[in-house]
Structure formats: structure tokens, C-alpha cells
Amino acid sequence: MSGAQVVALPMETTLRDPDARRRLGAVLFALVVLWPLLQLAEFHPAVLFEAGNLNVMTGFLAGFLPPARSPEFLGLLLKATLETLAIATAGITLALLIAAPLAVIATRALSVASIGPGPGRWRGHALRTSCRALLTVLRAIPEIVWALMFVRVLGLGPAAGVLALAITYGGMLGKVYTEILESTDTRPARALLAGGSGRLGALAYGLLPNAAQELTSYTVYRWECAVRASVIMGFVGAGGLGQLMDQSMKMLNGGEASSILLVFLLLVLLADAISAGLRKALA
Amino acid sequence: MNALNGQSENCAPQGPGDFCLTCLLSSGALLLAIGASFAYLDIEFGALFSHESAAGMGDFVVSFFPPDISPGLLYKTAYGALQTFAVAAIGTLLAALLGGLLALPAAGRLGAAPRQLARFALNLLRSVPELVWATLMVLAAGLGPFAGTLALALHTTGVLGRLFAEAIENAPPLAETSLRESGSGSAAAFFYGTLPLVWPQFIAYSLYRLEMNIRMAAVLGFVGAGGLGQMLYFHLSIFQQAQAATVLAAMLVLVLIVDGLSHLLRGRLAG
């Protein structure tokens, strides 16, 4: 009935976890790396509880309630909010003007010379490559860095923000437009080009019918991002809500800061909703 | 030619019945919004692209070249780059730890009320941008990289906490429930049953966030949070474009290096 027996284990050696040494090494390595990083980042949590800092912070936060709501401040706030929206919209429009031609040039599917391949293909190739490189450079530097530099040249105000958005977002839109155009069915455009149609004709009748919806949807999504970005850029003086918030914070005016923060959160939610609604309507 | 035939259906001539009123109206509204934006901002594009202005812009661009490569500045830039990396790394690490802690209640492990509370906290942390957190933290911790670290940590906690919570909620529950069915406590059951399923995702999200935070850490210096950003702000504000160019180049190099490393690490984790 019972052929079973408990296997007696020969205990010749006590076993060690073979991974233990590696784990210990990893922990030690992490500590050795972490220590200088903490030093570099001047990580001193005690600073937070120093009397001076604590007083400033609690005073500032205590001012958050109630939010500022004097008529003239609210007027200022409304103006800044509209300005932020306007910067985002104008910036995206200019970005579109930069991105669209570059994308049309950079799209391989719209190259007549690459059919065959025909004459002038090396020139076409060089042009496309330089266009792509330009798009990469445009978006490599964050918009706020552009904004900072434009503020130095153009002075404080929304113009710097609009131009900064135009440049960075131009690069982003251009790259993504090119990708979208190339990922759709490129045969209609090829056929049109082979039939002697021009570049723009092939774009309008060959690629856009398939890609228009995705292109629009991505542009709307980028507008939503631009609203956030234009607030951020205000901190270096590029106008809008950000600039107002920067001023309020520098003056340690908690009430104003909390009003602005509330408006900012509402604005972001609104941009989210508009963008989601538009994209849903497109789909 | 098949493709062309396919297209011709889309481009069929449209009769008056196909006239798209909403399309026309929305296009009109869009154009109106764009026109209103430019009108509201009242930017003098004429002046912007005038001869003098263009020349001024050209001079400004030219003044960045050649970048300053004196040893003193290079040393300071290298230190700034390291500091920026440290701010991003420590900020992301703190955020991963805090996010992990908040993800548990946010995934509903401690009941319904803590879930709502944790979700609200995560949403709040996430919707305030890093730069706004940085201005607040400069008040709380004084000028310097520590403020930047805290700012990144706060915003990233919101982002990672939410992602972590979603990962926990989507993990197959069987391993954890079976441990609880053999009587183990909830903490132990989580660590033996669910954590092994989700931690690779946690690491991947954190690394991805580190890439973004490097870019952000380079910029946070504009409001006084140390690193390359503070150097750039400083040199630009006293019109030292050559020095600013060096700092900009360092930013670019730093971003590229971290992107490469993170790509490598994530590839190894996936394998």
C-alpha cells in the first residue's frame, strides 16, 4: 500500500544563496553612486525645517486661503488666461506654417526623383536629409530655453513665447507629420507622381485623403500641450499666466498664487476636454 | 491603378446635399480663433521681421559662436551637468519610492476611502507642473539644487504613483490571493504574489521618467534650482552668449547620454 518514504537529505554542506554576493555588490555599488549624487544635489532635508524657511513657507501657504478675488486682480487674471490661450493658438499656427512645408519636402513618398530612380535623386536625397536634420535641431532644445533667449532679444512679453512655441513645436509637428505621411498607403501618391502630377497635387489627392484625420488629431493634441507649455514659459517672462504666477510668487502673495493655480488647473482641464472632444469628433 | 480607383470614391463630386455645414462652421470658428489670438497678442510681426530686427537677431545668433571652451568654464559646466544629473536621478528615485507607497492605497489595497484620497493626492501632484513646484520649493528649501530635486520628486510622484497603481490593478491577482488563502498577511502576500509581477514595469516606467526628468532638471535652474539651467540663465542674463553656448551644448550631450543609457537598460530588462 505505502511505498513512500521521506527522502533523507544528505547534508554535506550548508547551502548559500548564490545570488547573495551579487545582490550585496549591487547594493554597495548603489550606495557608492548614491552618496556623491546626494552631495551634488545638496540633499539636506533638514533645511526644510529651519525656522526661516519654515516661516516663509507657512506664511505663504497660509495666504493661499482665501484665494485673491479683488476685481482688478481678476481682470488681470482673465487677461493673462486669454493671453496664454492666444500664445498657444498663435504658436501652434506658426508651428504649422514651419512644419507643413518641411514635412512635404522631407516625405520620401512625395519625391518624383526617387521613382525610377530618376534624375536629380542625389539632390533630392540631400534636401530631405537636411530637412530632417533641421527638424531635429528645432525640437532638440526645450521651448523654455528658446523662450529665455527670445526674451533676451525681444524683451518681456508674449512674442517670445509665440516664437519659442513655433520653433520647438514646428520641429515636433514636422517630424510627426512626416512619419504619418509615410506610414499611410503611399501607392496612390506614387501613381499620381508617375502620371506626371506635381508634388502638391500628389499630396492633396494621394496622401491627404488617408492621413488628414490623423494629422489633425495630432495637431489638436499638440495644441493641448502648447497650453501647458505657454504657462510654463511665462516663468521666464514670456507672458500669460506663468508670468503672473512668477510675479505673485516672488512677492510671496499666497492668495494670488492660489487663484492663479486654480485657474491654471481649470485651464488644463478645459484644454484636455476641448482636445478630447475635437479628436473624438474627428474619429 | 487600383489604388487610384479606390481614391476616386473619396473624391467623388459632391452634390448640394453633401454640403457639410458643420465642417464649414468649425473651419470658420477655427480661423476666427486663430485670427483673434494674433489680434489679441498684438505682436508687431512687421517690426519683428524688419531689417534692423533681423540683423539684431542675426548678431545675437552669431554671438553664440565660438562657444567658450576655457578650462574654468568647462569645469564649471561639467559640475553643472553632474549636478543636473544628480537632481534628476535623486528626484526620480524619491518619486519612485513615494509613488510606490502611494500606489498601494491608490490601487484600492487599503479600502475605498484611502483609494479616493490617494488618487486625489496623486492627481494634484501631477497636475502642478515641475516648474511651479520648483518656485514653491525654492521658497521652502532656499535657492539650489535641493529645491529642484524636491520639485521633480513631487511632480514625478504623481505621474509614477498613478502608473504604478494601474500596473498593480492590472496584475493577475491569483498568486496573491492564493497566498492569502494559505493564511499569509496582506503585506507578505503582496510582496510575494504581486510585486514580482509588476516590478519590471515599475523599473521601466521610472527609467522612462528619468529621461524626461533630465530635460526638466536642466530647465528648473531658471527659477534658481541649480544645475545647468541656473548657469544658462546666469550667462544669458549678463549677455555672455559664448558661455551660454557651452552650457547649451552640455545640455544636449547630457540628454543624449542618458537617453542612450536608459535605452540600453530597458533593453536588458525586457530580455
Add this chain to the structure above:
Amino acid sequence: MALVTHQLGLEHGNGLRALHGLELKLSIGERVAVIGPSGAGKTSLIRLLGCALRPTAGRLELFGANPWQLSAGDLRRLRTRIGTIHQAPPIPPRLRVITAVLAGRLGRWPAWKGLLSLLYPADISGAQQALARLDLADRLFDRCDRLSGGQLQRVGIARVLYQQPELILADEPVSALDPTLADAAVGQIVAEAEQRGATVLASLHAVDLALKWFPRVIGLRGGELAFDLPAAQVSREMLSELYASEGSVVPTQGNHPIALQAFGDGGEARVLRIDNSRGLG
């Protein structure tokens, strides 16, 4: 009594009746096999007895207590005395074998010990002994996703052996093992129970395994008790009636004919040849 049920029933949310009117008594140290066609309610029964599901009808008593009337803490302590072997062991693939086995005692360890054991295994030799009984000692530090299905199933058994529960519930514990290994694995479960006086209730697909290792066999069909007899009294008619829904094919290990000890004719053991051409095994 280790386990008593009275009119135990389970109805799923969609109105499907999984178990109905089950009367069952197991004294401490008893070993019982549950057999029956698929869909008979074997898994439901094991989940009910393991306090993983709450019965929708009737009463369940484990070690003299109704688990669903206990406080949360008492229920947890009761659960540490029950070990369930799952058909597909619910082990995260990235876990190491040793960690998966040590997880068996999480219920008895304080929380800090369980967490520390993730950093350095708390009881290497214990886990190794449990694995050695299933011929897996050499995979101690491997990751579970490097194991085959059969090896993983044996890790699941090793976890419960290491847990040392007073009641072992097994849900088709050897379904992924070849006949020789399956026989040895069930033997180890039985030996563990004999050694510590633990009670075993195991659902088994292979009837010959059930008859060989378990003194008492329960037939389950359509969520109701078909028979509850000493193994020696299980007859061919009972089996073919039990498996009527599967064409009266009695599933066994491989394609071996089944040996039944008890038949009316003189108590002489006789070998029955049962058509296994449908490939059950």
C-alpha cells in the same frame, strides 16, 4: 473531526449550481481521493474546503469551527493550517524557486521575516529538503519561468510540503507529470501526511492513482455525491456510471489497464480492461 460538511452547496452568480447537498466527514489523519468527470465540481469543492469561496448553502466546519463565523484574525490562523496544491501553481514567473517554496510559511512567519527572506532566503535547507523530496533540489536557485510545466507543478507541491499544514487539499496536483513522477509525487504527499498525521483530500484525474494511494474514495458527479466508499469497495459499475458522461471511459495514468481489488466474486483481484482509445490518461 478535521472536516465536517452539512448540506454544503455552492451556486455561482450566474445561477449555475456547482455543488449541492454535500454531506462529508473526515477525521483527522484520514486520506481521501475525490474522482469524477470534468465539471463534476471537484475544484469547487476544494475551493470551498480551503475557505477560498464562501458556500451559498449548508454548513462547513474545519477543525471544529465554522470558518465564515470566525474573526478575520482567527480565519487567517485557520487558513495557515490548510495547504492547497493548485493544478496550475499560482507562482509569479520571475520568482526564484526557493522564494516560491518559502512562501508556504508566510502565514506562520511574522511579516518582517517574510520581507527579510526576500533579500536573503530565511530557510535554505528547509526549502531544499522539500524540493529534494520531489527530485528538484538542483533547481533551488533557478527562476520559476525557466521551469517546465511539470517542474512548476512540483514546486507548487513542495511549497505545501514546506508549509506543513494539518489539512492538505490538492486539486489535480499531478496533472502535468508523467506517470512515474506523478506516482512518486502523490507518494510524497501521502508520506508527509502519514508522518505528521495530517488530513488529505485530493482530487485526482487518474483513478488508478486514487485507488492506489487513498484508503477512501469519493465519487462526485454533477455537483453531488455519487459514492463515498473505502477504496476496496469501489466497483467497475460504479466507475463506469460515474464517468457515463465521458463515454464510461475511466481515466488512468497513461493507457494502463485499471486494477480493482474488490469484486463480488470471491474477493479475488481482477484486472479490468477498459477501452482507453479516446486518449485519456
